[in-house]
Amino acid sequence: MIEWLSMGGYAYYVWMSYGMLAIAIVLELFSLAARRRHALDQVAQYDEEAGFEEKAG
Amino acid sequence: MAASGFFRYSSPASFYPLAGRLVPVFGWIAAILTVAGLYIGFVVAPTDFQQGESYRIIFMHVPAAWMAMFVYLVIAGWSAASLVWNTRLSAMMAQALVPTGAMFAFVSLWSGAFWGRPTWGTYWVWDARLTSTLILLFLYLGLMALRSAIEDQRRADRACAVLALVGSVNVPIIYFSVQWWNTLHQGASVSLTAAPKMAETMLAGMLVMSLAAWAYTIAVALHRVRSIILEREAHARWTQELVR
Amino acid sequence: MTAGAAIRWGLRRDLALAMRSRAEIAIVLVFFLLVTSLFPLGLDPDPALLAKIAPGIAWVAALLASLLGLPRLFAADHADGSLEQLALAAAPLPALVTGKVLAHWVATSLPLILLAPLAGIQFGLEPRLIGILIATLLLGTPVLAWLGAIGAALTLGARGGAALLALLVLPLAVPVLVFGAGAVESTRAGLGAQAHLSLLGAGAILSTVFGPFVTALAVRISFE
Numbered sequence: 001m002i003e004w005l006s007m008g009g010y011a012y013y014v015w016m017s018y019g020m021l022a023i024a025i026v027l028e029l030f031s032l033a034a035r036r037r038h039a040l041d042q043v044a045q046y047d048e049e050a051g052f053e054e055k056a057g
Numbered sequence: 058m059a060a061s062g063f064f065r066y067s068s069p070a071s072f073y074p075l076a077g078r079l080v081p082v083f084g085w086i087a088a089i090l091t092v093a094g095l096y097i098g099f100v101v102a103p104t105d106f107q108q109g110e111s112y113r114i115i116f117m118h119v120p121a122a123w124m125a126m127f128v129y130l131v132i133a134g135w136s137a138a139s140l141v142w143n144t145r146l147s148a149m150m151a152q153a154l155v156p157t158g159a160m161f162a163f164v165s166l167w168s169g170a171f172w173g174r175p176t177w178g179t180y181w182v183w184d185a186r187l188t189s190t191l192i193l194l195f196l197y198l199g200l201m202a203l204r205s206a207i208e209d210q211r212r213a214d215r216a217c218a219v220l221a222l223v224g225s226v227n228v229p230i231i232y233f234s235v236q237w238w239n240t241l242h243q244g245a246s247v248s249l250t251a252a253p254k255m256a257e258t259m260l261a262g263m264l265v266m267s268l269a270a271w272a273y274t275i276a277v278a279l280h281r282v283r284s285i286i287l288e289r290e291a292h293a294r295w296t297q298e299l300v301r
Numbered sequence: 302m303t304a305g306a307a308i309r310w311g312l313r314r315d316l317a318l319a320m321r322s323r324a325e326i327a328i329v330l331v332f333f334l335l336v337t338s339l340f341p342l343g344l345d346p347d348p349a350l351l352a353k354i355a356p357g358i359a360w361v362a363a364l365l366a367s368l369l370g371l372p373r374l375f376a377a378d379h380a381d382g383s384l385e386q387l388a389l390a391a392a393p394l395p396a397l398v399t400g401k402v403l404a405h406w407v408a409t410s411l412p413l414i415l416l417a418p419l420a421g422i423q424f425g426l427e428p429r430l431i432g433i434l435i436a437t438l439l440l441g442t443p444v445l446a447w448l449g450a451i452g453a454a455l456t457l458g459a460r461g462g463a464a465l466l467a468l469l470v471l472p473l474a475v476p477v478l479v480f481g482a483g484a485v486e487s488t489r490a491g492l493g494a495q496a497h498l499s500l501l502g503a504g505a506i507l508s509t510v511f512g513p514f515v516t517a518l519a520v521r522i523s524f525e
Contacts, residue, residue: 004099013111017171017172029277032280044300195471206459206465223448224473
């Protein structure tokens with residue numbers, strides 16, 4: 001297993017590459033979740049404001 | 058007067074739930090294909106004679122470079138549709154794809170550097186494909202910068218659409234010119250495109266990883282476009298019903 | 302108004318405007334020479350090295366200088382509302398835009414091309430290579446003008462200013478840079494610059510044929 005991880009001595013290069021891919025994907029997925037949360041908050045905020053207008057009107 | 062068939066989904070409101078059902082489907086396809094691709098790449102494919110284990114980087118480097126290119130062309134397609142048919146959803150799809158395309162361009166460059174170092178001694182080589190991918194990354198960043206510089210969403214849609222189309226016409230010209238420049242200036246044949254002679258398993262591995270990247274991109278873009286739809290339609294009743 | 306008349310109208314108007322802001326244009330030209338002067342200062346002023354890198358540097362400096370002048374193309378008219386008037390006018394907008402871009406090229410690129418030999422001399426470039434450089438600039442600057450016009454129209458009134466414009470235009474200008482500087486290199490190597498000049502010429506033609514319509518579209522978009 002250790003031998004496989006060491007990639008014939010090229011471990012640094014191989015894992016830096018795949019590591020960056022993993023990091024990029026994880027970051028993208030996190031940003032997707034954050035964007036969705038933010039968007040839902042925006043909708044809720046508009047809903048609240050619309051509710052106030054209805055009550056006032 | 059409901060639109061029929063395929064065009065029923067061209068309004069953001071009706072596309073939203075459809076996209077929501079498709080995201081997990083493509084997500085799972087991406088996950089399975091990635092596992093399969095990595096298995097082929099790391100377990101099945103033989104060690105390269107010249108480059109040892111370092112060549113295994115191509116199983117992510119090449120698919121990433123391909124995706125950076127293809128996603129840009131898809132963005133150009135959606136952009137053309139949005140200008141020709143004046144559809145908001147087409148523009149939103151283009152907007153949703155840009156960050157992912159940029160990510161692939163960056164990852165391709167990064168992995169290219171870490172492949173170049175053990176193979177040719179330097180972290181960066183001005184080979185044709187890497188240089189073209191670098192310019193492609195700049196094109197993506199330009200799209201993102203223009204989007205954030207224009208406040209009005211509809212105007213931003215149309216401006217980015219024009220930019221994407223002008224860019225897509227230029228992309229083959231850029232690739233061609235960089236290829237030309239590269240062949241003129243190459244002393245030693247230092248090129249990441251002159252890959253090791255491909256065993257069939259290597260090609261299979263790259264193909265599976267490319268398909269995985271496609272599925273991933275579709276899943277991510279559909280998820281992102283759902284958020285974009287919510288952002289733009291935040292004031293509309295249907296989104297508010299949704300959130301309650 | 303016919304297309305031809307519209308082009309002449311735009312050309313005359315913008316040239317007159319350019320004449321009134323000669324200082325601004327002069328600054329662009331000084332910038333060009335300033336940039337070319339910086340490179341030997343940053344590098345080893347070895348004559349052989351300088352002669353070798355001269356075409357690339359002259360072209361990069363020309364690119365950057367052409368970017369400087371671009372915002373002027375539409376900004377003034379946009380600010381005082383006359384651009385909107387032009388967009389609504391009976392005359393075809395692509396023709397009006399062509400007049401403006403042509404005036405812009407005459408006012409900023411043409412003087413730059415005339416100055417280019419100075420840069421060539423700074424770098425010890427031989428006369429025949431300076432000639433090729435001029436030819437590439439003559440063919441390449443129209444392409445830059447149209448790419449810049451599209452960029453300027455897209456970024457009208459947007460935040461980000463000159464830096465955003467540079468980010469949008471420079472990647473698209475890479476082929477012009479490659480073939481322009483490459484032509485001089487190729488001539489120096491004894492291989493001739495026919496192919497480079499033909500490609501640049503094709504670019505000039507294509508950009509002049511399609512540029513007006515894309516630019517007009519971009520201008521209209523900025524009035525959404």
